[in-house]
Amino acid sequence: MNEKQIYNTKQRRLILDCIAELGGEHFTAADVVAQLSRKGSTVGQATVYRMIDRMAERGELRKYVIDGTTAACYQLVGTPDADCREHFHLKCERCGRLIHVECEELSRIAAHMREEHGFSVDSSKTVFYGICGSCKQGK
């Protein structure tokens, strides 16, 4: 096989714990580094990047790419097959806020696209652009 062996190091356990604590919430590589150092554990950012990259490749994390100037978001995948809880992102063009949406209606979009238009949507790269509620009222 071409699968490299994985060593069970202290840093690996720290990172896994940290991600597990977030329980399904989204996070960035910087979030992990920050949260670890908040607890007094210092782990190099390169290590964090290398680890989450590998987890994403193995399908243990889902990676969301927003745009070139925003850090990538990651999310723990419960069980590779048992979760259809994909979510979409809304990006406000005015305040720049990123909103995460997990919604029945939105989940159906993917199904509709596939059935009616033969198109498999990749929700990890799809971002809805527009104006959020706060900005609309504040304006």
Place this chain on the structure above:
Amino acid sequence: MNEKQIYNTKQRRLILDCIAELGGEHFTAADVVAQLSRKGSTVGQATVYRMIDRMAERGELRKYVIDGTTAACYQLVGTPDADCREHFHLKCERCGRLIHVECEELSRIAAHMREEHGFSVDSSKTVFYGICGSCKQGK
């Protein structure tokens, strides 16, 4: 209004010409800079970025984000205001084809977002990424 006045400078004309020559093909900011200097016209990259950013904001260019480490792609939009309302775009990540979709179901997405999530989707800027039917079968 908060729309700033736009001056018709030499650089602006050069950049617009350059984009027009590409006629609908996609390009990156670096492509524009390169093509201009190939013709002997030197335009600062900051100027190019500022101009295409503004064009994208005004809906004259559509912006495609592949991932954080790749340059963003832009593409000239035919007519800014024609009927790109309630009309979405699907971008195939494999063949690169851009598919225009006008569909009852999809039109409802905007309404749903507005009513349930207080978010006004700008459909001219939103692009769904995924794999199209032909590519799925051909694969």
Place this chain on the structure above:
DNA sequence: TTGCGTGCAAAGGTTTTGCATGGCA
């Protein structure tokens, strides 16, 4: 012992920004 993992710092690439100058209207 073997070779994967780690840390640090530096490099990588794209995009943004500060500031003084130049040009359109």
Place this chain on the structure above:
DNA sequence: TGCCATGCAAAACCTTTGCACGCAA
């Protein structure tokens, strides 16, 4: 004249990489 636009270089940003050392198995 009053803004807006430009250029240059530097900064900012996220992410990757080189290399020597440490550590799991």
